[in-house]
Amino acid sequence: MTKRSAILYLLLIFALLALVAGWYIASFLNREVDSVSFDSSRAYADVQTQVSFGTRMPGSAGHAQAREWMRAELESAGWDVQVHESEKMGHPIFNIIAKRNDEPPQIILGAHYDTRTIADNDPDPAKRTEPVPGANDGASGVAVLLELARSLPSDTTPVWLVFFDAEDNGHIEGWDWILGSRAFVEEIKIAPRAVVIVDMIGDADLNIYLEKNSNATIRAEIWNTAAALGHGDVFINEEKFSMLDDHTPFNEANIPAVDIIDFDYPYWHTTQDTPDKVSPQSLQAVGDTLWHWIVE
Ligand SMILES: [Zn+2]
Missing domain, CATH: 1.20.5 (Single alpha-helices involved in coiled-coils or other helix-helix interfaces)
Known part of the structure; x- marks a missing residue:
């Protein structure tokens, strides 16, 4: 050579x-x-996992199982988990709070993890005493929060993720709606810039209208973020419903709060609220929007 x-x-x-x-x-x-990006296949698996626990109505085995599972998922994603225990109308309340440090939260993201005890909207009268599977009404919001726990960068503005108990038993003897979030607002001292509730956001045919009781400034920020990401077909820039939901106690306490909810869901409070009605694409649209709103 x-x-x-x-x-x-x-x-x-x-x-x-x-x-x-x-x-x-x-x-x-x-x-x-x-x-650090939101993965809707993991979020969709979280919906299936929750439904596999059976009913998550307060006091059920599935409710306790869901709590332990959420704790494990959050801790493995690096979040500290605390349980806020309380009592309302004689019912024990277990709100799950996840945080990454001791700084006061600037943003609180919330979703209810309990499911309704009876499917009183079911088209079949014989099924109206059965529990709601809660794939969309319960599991979808929890799934988006858990996937945000896994994907949000650790240096964002301080965020708490709160999984509210006992939201969904209104119009049942001995119960009322939103017991968990009411106990939270009464007992936990916080002053965040914004509280954002996600509820029923997994519908495969997702249409989220502006909710009338939500804080207009925060609402506009989130809907503008969605539009910039190309999700303007999901986040529709028109008002439609007025909701009583987990944002209500915050608004009553003058804490700016927004409810992200698609209330046009034909399987609401029926035994048909199952994972096949939920789509990964819908979870992705909501997860992406919140991820970018928080990070940017
Ligand atoms: Zn409900």
């Missing part, structure tokens, strides 16, 4: 090494990007 061809040979080896190193670094960077 001549001296010249030896140099060329070395150069070739260097070029190949540089190529391999470049490819390795690029794949590493891609993985970094992947790890």
Whole structure:
């Protein structure tokens, strides 16, 4: 081998090494990007997991199982979990609070994890005493919060994720709506910039209208973020419903709160509220929007 061809040979080896190193670094960077983006397949699996626990009505085995599962998921994503225990109308309340540090929360994201005790809207009268599976009404909001727990960068403005108990038993003897969030607002001292509730946001045919009792400034920020991401067909910039939901106690306490809800759901409070009515794409639209609203 001549001296010249030896140099060329070395150069070739260097070029190949540089190529391999470049490819390795690029794949590493891609993985970094992947790890901080909202993954709707994981969120959809969270819907299926919750429904597999059976009814999550307060006091049920599925309710206790859901609490332990949420704790494990949150802790493995690096969040500290506290249980706010209280009592309302003689019912024990277990609100689950997840935080990443001791700073006071600037944003609180909330969803109820309990499911309604009876499917009193079921078209079949014989099924109106059965429990609601709660794939959309309960599990979808929890799924979006859990996937945000996994995907939000750790250096965002301080966020709490709160999983409210006992939201969904209104118009049942001995119960009322939103018991968990009422206990939370009464007993936990907080002054966040915004509270955002997600409820029934997994419908495969997702149409989220502006909710009339929501804070107009925060509402506009979120709907503008959705529009910029191309989700303007899901986040419709028109008012439609006035809801009593977990945002209500916050609004009553003069804490700016927004309810993100699609109340056009034909399976609401029926035994048909099952995972096949929920789509990953819907969870993605809501998850992406909240992720970008918080991070940007
Ligand atoms: Zn409900």
